Amino acid sequence: MRLFSFLLLILILNSCNTNNKAENTLETAVPERAELSYDSKIFLGNRLFSEKTCVTCHAIDTYYKAPSVIEIMKIYKENNADIVSFLKGNSNLL
Numbered sequence: 001m002r003l004f005s006f007l008l009l010i011l012i013l014n015s016c017n018t019n020n021k022a023e024n025t026l027e028t029a030v031p032e033r034a035e036l037s038y039d040s041k042i043f044l045g046n047r048l049f050s051e052k053t054c055v056t057c058h059a060i061d062t063y064y065k066a067p068s069v070i071e072i073m074k075i076y077k078e079n080n081a082d083i084v085s086f087l088k089g090n091s092n093l094l
């Protein structure tokens with residue numbers, strides 16, 4: 001009888017374990033994200049630019065402590081440069 005109860009206990013514990021595993025895989029699964037809308041990109045970029053304190057030196061349209069965002073965009077466009085690549089650290093200063 002003792003052996004039977006022991007086996008039953010192991011069986012119950014094991015069934016609980018498999019349930020937990022199933023839940024864990026569900027929680028860690030990352031859903032694929034759809035392409036963001038233009039407005040969402042502007043919103044997130046604006047937030048990133050403020051949160052990373054870029055705004056302490058760069059203003060949008062006037063030279064503050066550093067070239068303005070508009071000026072930087074103009075220079076990058078004129079030189080046909082890739083600003084995303086620069087900000088990711090994959091290319092040098094212009």
Ligand code: HEC
Pocket residue numbers: 049052053054055056057058065066067072083086087092093094
């Ligand atoms: C401490 C002040 C300061 C902060 C903070 C700052 N910048 Fe700058 N940034 C400058 C200055 C000054 C220049 C001009 C450098 C030059 O022309 O030699 C510059 C230039 C740039 C350029 C042009 C680079 C090039 O190729 O000429 C980009 C793009 C830029 N900053 C993006 C950012 C971003 C994004 C952030 C926030 C993560 C940021 N900056 C934060 C001072 C700052």
